[in-house]
Every structure is written in structure tokens, then in C-alpha cells.
Amino acid sequence: MSQSRNTNAISFSNLNFAYNNRGILSDISLQFETGKVTGIFGENGAGKSTLLKILAGVMSAEQIKASELQNFPQADIGYLGQQITPAWALKVSALVELGTLSRESWSREEKQAAVQEAMAQTDCLHLAERKVLEISTGELQRALLARVFAGKPKIILADEPTAGLDPRHQLAVMNLLQQHAQNGGTVLVVMHDLAAGKTFCDNAVLLANGKVYAHGTATEVLSDENIFDVFGV
Numbered sequence: 360m361s362q363s364r365n366t367n368a369i370s371f372s373n374l375n376f377a378y379n380n381r382g383i384l385s386d387i388s389l390q391f392e393t394g395k396v397t398g399i400f401g402e403n404g405a406g407k408s409t410l411l412k413i414l415a416g417v418m419s420a421e422q423i424k425a426s427e428l429q430n431f432p433q434a435d436i437g438y439l440g441q442q443i444t445p446a447w448a449l450k451v452s453a454l455v456e457l458g459t460l461s462r463e464s465w466s467r468e469e470k471q472a473a474v475q476e477a478m479a480q481t482d483c484l485h486l487a488e489r490k491v492l493e494i495s496t497g498e499l500q501r502a503l504l505a506r507v508f509a510g511k512p513k514i515i516l517a518d519e520p521t522a523g524l525d526p527r528h529q530l531a532v533m534n535l536l537q538q539h540a541q542n543g544g545t546v547l548v549v550m551h552d553l554a555a556g557k558t559f560c561d562n563a564v565l566l567a568n569g570k571v572y573a574h575g576t577a578t579e580v581l582s583d584e585n586i587f588d589v590f591g592v
């Protein structure tokens with residue numbers, strides 16, 4: 360029991376969550392292992408983004424009822440939310456540098472090196488001097504992802520990270536997330552593409568009606584039968 364706990368980066372039981380008394384997540388217990396990419400699947404409105412926001416610490420703690428939900432230091436979590444359009448005319452390099460804010464012990468040089476590395480990983484180096492308001496949707500998505508990588512988080516929570524990306528960059532981003540897991544990180548990724556889920560995720564969670572419909576290996580969870588039951592296709 361204690362050994363399995365050590366290999367779980369995130370673990371919680373009986374999680375309940377409601378928006379304005381409307382129940383969204385009900386009695387959810389999950390464990391996410393380090394070294395694995397776990398895909399979170401479910402219909403629109405199933406609560407995938409809400410779950411990720413709770414784990415990212417974005418939601419007010421008073422709204423969340425759960426046992427064993429460990430609170431990780433914020434610096435260990437990199438959260439990529441559904442795409443936002445920044446309202447400021449920041450340069451891409453400045454946006455990416457925001458990812459290092461929580462790393463207070465890093466020197467200026469360490470931060471700069473992390474920013475450069477993250478921009479290289481996400482193919483953003485050529486965008487460094489451009490304004491975030493003047494780049495394409497896919498370029499912005501990569502810059503936002505670079506911001507996450509710049510902080511060198513152990514846990515990455517990514518909400519539809521390939522949204523708006525062309526096939527080459529979709530592949531590159533999923534490969535990066537896999538690499539992060541293989542290097543000992545933990546990756547949770549909200550996805551809609553079931554085929555990509557089977558290819559890139561080790562494990563999967565399928566949410567339906569506010570509950571966990573299935574949790575296990577991606578192949579088990581994304582079976583034809585489960586997909587028919589949940590999505591009706």
C-alpha cells in the first residue's frame with residue numbers, strides 16, 4: 360500500500376465539486392503515477408477542465424471537498440489552461456519568462472537558460488521578439504506551452520495542449536509531454552482525440568456524468584465498448 364502511494368504523484372479520494380450548487384464532479388477517487396502520461400477524456404461539459412483546475416490549485420479551496428488531495432508546491436506544477444489571449448503587448452520571450460516566476464531561488468542566468476531551452480523545445484525561438492498579440496493561434500499555444508516548460512515543473516497539467524496546432528506541431532508537443540514523463544515527470548492531459556490518446560497516453564481516465572466511468576491503461580479505457588457507451592459513437 361505505502362509503496363503504491365510512493366509511485367503516485369497525485370492521489371485523492373472522494374472528490375466532490377459543484378459550481379453554484381450544481382454538482383459537476385461526484386465522489387471521484389484517482390491516483391496518477393509518476394513517469395506516465397494520463398489522458399483525461401469525456402464529453403463536452405464532463406468536468407475535465409474543472410478537474411485539472413482543481414489539481415492546479417486554480418479553484419478556491421473552500422469549494423473543493425476531498426480527502427488525501429495533496430497540495431504540491433506551486434512551483435512543481437505547470438498548468439496549461441485552455442487557450443487565453445493575453446491582453447498585453449508582451450514579447451513572446453517575456454511571456455515564456457513568466458513561467459520562471461515561481462522559481463525564486465534561480466539566478467537571472469538560470470532563468471534565461473530555462474527560457475531559451477523551453478522556447479527551443481516548443482519551436483518558439485524565432486518568435487522570441489514578436490508580440491503575443493501579433494502571432495497565430497498555434498504559435499501562441501506553443502508560446503504558452505513554453506511558459507509551462509520554462510518553470511521545469513515535475514507535474515504538467517495540460518488542457519487540450521494541441522488545440523490549434525498543425526499535425527507536425529501536435530506530434531512534437533505530444534512527444535515532448537511523453538519525454539517529460541519518461542524523464543520522471545507526471546503528465547495529465549485533457550484530450551478529445553481518442554486515436555491520439557491511444558497512441559500517446561500510457562493511462563486514461565474517462566469521465567461521464569460527473570463520475571469516473573473507467574480508469575486504467577489507455578488501451579483498456581479507450582475500448583470500442585467504452586467509447587460507444589460514453590460518446591455513443
Ligand SMILES: Nc1ncnc2c1ncn2[C@@H]1O[C@H](COP(=O)(O)OP(=O)(O)OP(=O)(O)O)[C@@H](O)[C@H]1O
Pocket residue numbers: 378379383401402403404405406407408409410
Ligand atoms: N466558472 C463556471 N461557473 C459555472 N459553471 C461552470 C464554470 N465552468 C464550467 N462550468 C460548467 O461545468 C461543467 C464542466 O465544465 P468543464 O469545463 O470542466 O467541462 P469539460 O469536460 O472540460 O468540457 P469541454 O470538453 O467542453 O472543454 C459544464 O457544464 C460547464 O458549463
